[in-house]
Amino acid sequence: MSEKVLMRGTHVIGEAAIRAGCRFYAGYPITPQNELTEYMAAQMARYPGRVFIQAESELSAINMVIGASMAGARAMTSSSSPGISLKQEGISYLAGQELPAVIVNTVRGGPGLGNIAPTQGDYFQATRGGGHGDYRTIVLAPYSGQELADLTVKAFEYADRYRNPVMILADGMMGQMMEPVVLPEPIDPVTLPKGDYILDGAKGRPSRLVKSLYLDPPVMEEHNWKLFRKYQQIAREITTWEDFMIEDAKLVIVAYGTCARIAKGAIRRLREMDLKVGMLRPITLYPFPSKPMKELTLKVKSFLVIELSTGQMLEDVRLAVEGRAKVHFYGRPGGVVPTPDEIAKHTNLIYHRQGLEGEDYE
Numbered sequence: 001m002s003e004k005v006l007m008r009g010t011h012v013i014g015e016a017a018i019r020a021g022c023r024f025y026a027g028y029p030i031t032p033q034n035e036l037t038e039y040m041a042a043q044m045a046r047y048p049g050r051v052f053i054q055a056e057s058e059l060s061a062i063n064m065v066i067g068a069s070m071a072g073a074r075a076m077t078s079s080s081s082p083g084i085s086l087k088q089e090g091i092s093y094l095a096g097q098e099l100p101a102v103i104v105n106t107v108r109g110g111p112g113l114g115n116i117a118p119t120q121g122d123y124f125q126a127t128r129g130g131g132h133g134d135y136r137t138i139v140l141a142p143y144s145g146q147e148l149a150d151l152t153v154k155a156f157e158y159a160d161r162y163r164n165p166v167m168i169l170a171d172g173m174m175g176q177m178m179e180p181v182v183l184p185e186p187i188d189p190v191t192l193p194k195g196d197y198i199l200d201g202a203k204g205r206p207s208r209l210v211k212s213l214y215l216d217p218p219v220m221e222e223h224n225w226k227l228f229r230k231y232q233q234i235a236r237e238i239t240t241w242e243d244f245m246i247e248d249a250k251l252v253i254v255a256y257g258t259c260a261r262i263a264k265g266a267i268r269r270l271r272e273m274d275l276k277v278g279m280l281r282p283i284t285l286y287p288f289p290s291k292p293m294k295e296l297t298l299k300v301k302s303f304l305v306i307e308l309s310t311g312q313m314l315e316d317v318r319l320a321v322e323g324r325a326k327v328h329f330y331g332r333p334g335g336v337v338p339t340p341d342e343i344a345k346h347t348n349l350i351y352h353r354q355g356l357e358g359e360d361y362e
Contacts, residue, residue, distance in 0.1 A: 004180035009170065012145050012181055013104055014039035016152035017076050018047070021189040022102070024068035024075040026053045026061040030083045032116045032172035033106035037078065049189070058083045062090030062103075069099040070210050072198035074156050074189060078104035080172075081122050082113065084130070091165050092131030095227070096212030098197070100159035100166075102152070103137075107171045109335040117335020118171035118258055123312035126169050127286040134224050136231045138166040138238070139285040141256040145179030151283075153184045162234055163195070169285060171308070173258050173337065235287035242281040243292070245271065249278030250356040252296060253347065254317050255306040256282050258337070263306055265340030266347060275351050285313070290320035297324035302354050304328045304347055308337065326354070 007015065014036050017025070025044060027037040037054065044052040051068070055061035061077045068075040079087060084105045094101050107122045109115040126139045138158050140151045148170065155166040194200075199208055214220035245267060246252055255263045260281040270277045280296065282289050293303075303325055305314045310333050318327050330346050332338050351357065 002182045002185070004182055006178055006180050007145065008035060008176065008178050009145055009148050010035040010106070010175040011039045012148045012183075013078075013152050013168065013170070014043060016149040016184055017102070017156070018043055018050070019184050019186040020153045020156045021074045021187040021192055022076050022156065023049060023073040023189050024051045024065070025077065026055050026064040026068075026075075027078050028055050028058045028061050028083065030080045032108055032175055033078050033080045033104065035175065036104065036106070058086035059090070062087040065101050066090060066093055066097070066099060069094065069101050070199045072194055072200055074100070074102075074160070074192070076102040076104065078106070080106045080108045080116075081110050084122065084125065088125075088131035091137060092129070092133050092135060093212055094165040095129070095135035095137065096133060097210050098163040098227075099210065100156075100163050102155045102159055102166050102168065104168045104170065106175045107169065109333075115335050116172055118173035118308060118337060119333060119335055120171065120257060120259065120308040120312070121333060122169065123285065123307070123309065126167050127288070127316070135227060136234075136286055138162070138164055138234060138287075139169055140166065141169050141283060141285050142174065143257050143261045143281065145177065145181045147283075148174065149181050149183055158238060160192075160195070162230060163197070164230070164234070169257065171258055231287075238284060239287045239289050239291070240283040241289040241292060242283060244279040244281065246278035246280065246296065246300075248276050249300060250276045251302045251304060251347065251351050251354070252300050253277065253279040253304045253306055254282070254293070254313070255279065256285060256313065259306050259308055262338060262340055263343055266343035269340060269344040270347060270351075273348070275348065275357070277347055277351065282313070288316045288320070290316070293317065293320040294322060294324070297321050301325045302328065302350065302356060304330060304350055306338075306343060307331050309333050
């Protein structure tokens with residue numbers, strides 16, 4: 001087994017991307033993800049055939065990624081909230097052209113310029129596509145240094161498998177936090193299979209065309225349905241979540257990323273008070289784990305959504321439970337991060353207001 005190394009979160013993503021065979025990175029500086037761009041600038045140069053470019057803008061960076069992906073490279077870009085907004089047109093093009101790419105969003109406070117503190121206010125932007133047209137982006141939500149490494153590798157695998165952009169949704173706290181991680185074994189990009197869409201010269205084979213322009217409406221419609229069927233396949237195959245102490249839970253917290261990590265500490269405190277509280281943590285935000293959440297309503301009648309926002313994942317939880325359980329919410333937007341004690345106190349209040357200490361749903 002590989003030894004653990006102590007690394008900053010942004011550096012973990014960068015190193016994991018390089019080891020996953022990333023051959024092209026284009027980015028533009030924005031806090032709080034600049035350490036990732038800095039890391040890629042230093043490390044990509046150590047490997048032959050790897051390219052790092054500091055673009056002149058976020059728009060340039062995402063369009064460079066489109067070109068690199070067309071040429072067959074595992075390509076990545078990163079930014080933080082306002083920068084991701086500028087990349088949305090390019091992400092829509094990636095989806096429409098069915099090109100693989102990895103986009104990292106180290107979320108900061110907003111809207112507007114906001115601040116550089118950790119929030120989860122970009123959930124809607126990430127999970128609803130964010131740009132124009134009928135498309136979806138696979139969205140992965142790590143909550144630890146180790147998951148930053150593991151899900152970065154997964155992001156490249158999913159991008160290639162489904163020919164679709166994949167977003168890693170982190171935040172400023174996760175990016176700056178240092179933890180021991182086991183890094184993935186390196187992949188030689190040369191050994192990766194070549195897609196049949198790659199534009200690498202047509203000598204000796206028919207020419208290829210990568211496009212998202214379909215002027216004939218029926219043809220455009222069929223392309224949209226093709227993408228829709230792919231998203232259905234993605235939902236069947238990669239929906240991922242973690243459950244924590246839900247076997248006997250009467251109230252289930254739903255949280256992701258940094259918030260889920262804090263919530264685990266709160267749950268341990270609540271369990272010491274003999275309160276039966278558990279957690280369901282979405283790891284894929286798109287596709288969202290609606291099915292296991294709906295199944296939980298057979299025995300759980302109270303859910304508490306905790307987010308570093310005014311309530312965005314809250315809507316997906318409400319849709320998932322289909323009115324079969326009460327859905328409560330606790331949010332701290334703007335970069336304010338709650339403590340485990342704060343979450344425990346709020347959960348305790350809801351638990352007793354609902355009279356859950358005297359109920360049994362089995």
